[in-house]
Amino acid sequence: MSRASCLFQLCQIPSTNLLLRSSKLPRGLYVIPGWKIYPTLYFCKSLQTTTYEVVNGSYVPTTQTKQEKETKDKSLAKLDTVGAFQKLPMVMPSVDILHSALRKAKRVLPTKGIANIAKRERNRGAKQLDALMKELAISLRMYLESFPKKKYLHPYERSLIELTLGDGNYEEVLGKVDALRKKVVSVGKEHASFCAKSLTKREAEERLSEGMKKIEEIFSQDAKVVDDLLHIAKTLRAMPVVDLETPTLCLVGAPNVGKSSLVRTLSTGKPEVCNYPFTTRGILMGHIVLNYQTFQVTDTPGLLKRCDEDRNNLEKLTLAVLSHLPTAILYVHDLTGECGSSPSEQFVIYKEIKERFGDHLWLDVVSKCDLFQNSPVVFITDNDDPGHVELARYRKLGPDGAIHVSVKTEEGLSELKVKVHELLTLQMDKISEKSNQENLVIS
Structure with missing residues (x-):
């Protein structure tokens, strides 16, 4: 028989038979004198798919359930990114x-x-x-x-x-x-x-x-x-690109409270600034460079006092940013009455957003403090309940720990920039910690 025929018959033998001595090989196999059969050189139709682990120096097959395999595949899947x-x-x-x-x-x-x-x-x-x-x-x-x-x-x-x-x-x-x-x-x-x-x-x-x-x-x-x-x-x-690995500061508040003015002051972003509500018609991005570090700043459309079902798409855009992006929040309050939303309405919006997104890093700012010397406008919608101590304090000073600033007179801006830098540094640490945990899960 030719050597090619011998090799063909050799490849039809189950792998277990290759370990037998030549005297016990199946009938019909022709071995050329001088040839040796090596299991490591055997080509089989089916591939070995069993995984092994080392136990006490020996290889023992491991069992992996379908659920465990799917979990591992999901952990190895590429994480969602924007762009x-x-x-x-x-x-x-x-x-x-x-x-x-x-x-x-x-x-x-x-x-x-x-x-x-x-x-x-x-x-x-x-x-x-x-x-x-x-x-x-x-x-x-x-x-x-x-x-x-x-x-x-x-x-x-x-x-x-x-x-x-x-x-x-x-x-x-x-x-x-x-x-x-x-x-x-x-x-x-x-x-x-x-x-x-x-x-x-x-x-x-x-x-x-x-x-x-x-x-x-x-x-x-x-x-x-x-x-x-x-x-x-x-x-x-035309949508702005948000880098998920770069700390982002998101300005939130009612319409016309001065968010866009602060973005222009704090960052390279140049949003339109006008004295009427809903000037911001989308998500606007800028960047802050502090101590040779670059951070992102985003301006968002204003939120009104109403339930989610009644919100317009601009308000829903703001909620989408807060829901899906790892941002620190700079919440802006206007207690002068110039923005069109009463302090009582802003208080309700603030409490709702604070409760919903309380896991975000947070900083409160009261804008237009140069106008505090005038008596604030009293709205018909204001809640004058004397028993509501928290609301009464909010109408005078804003939330506890809020920074009072004025873009016009530059009052409080230096303190604000320091606080923003501290906030974004904490946000950077938070992002790094989350990234390390994800890499640990994948590995």
């Missing part, structure tokens, strides 16, 4: 996509060496229709693959999509783009097949022209979804 919006592709306007595809398709030439005119023409027509279909379909598919699925995004970015685009709008647009891609592919293949079956040159030219017009018509009918995707990409890329 997916900055990786979105540059979506071309639908008109440009169509014109580019038509231009490239018309430059396609027939296969060389076809002498028959009719065959050459139908070959050219089929290739051009196929090229037009592919140019359009590939562009749409590339966009679909580049836009992340919402379920894989960080919770903060999922909230941004829902609050800025509307619930379900993101998935709806992507679904329509995919439907358009499938429709273009179907129509393109159909007309390319028709053109390939043409019997004469004239028939091939007519079917080519008809197919081009049909594909263009199909794409143009639903081209708006591509422009909608372009708008989504622009909107999401």
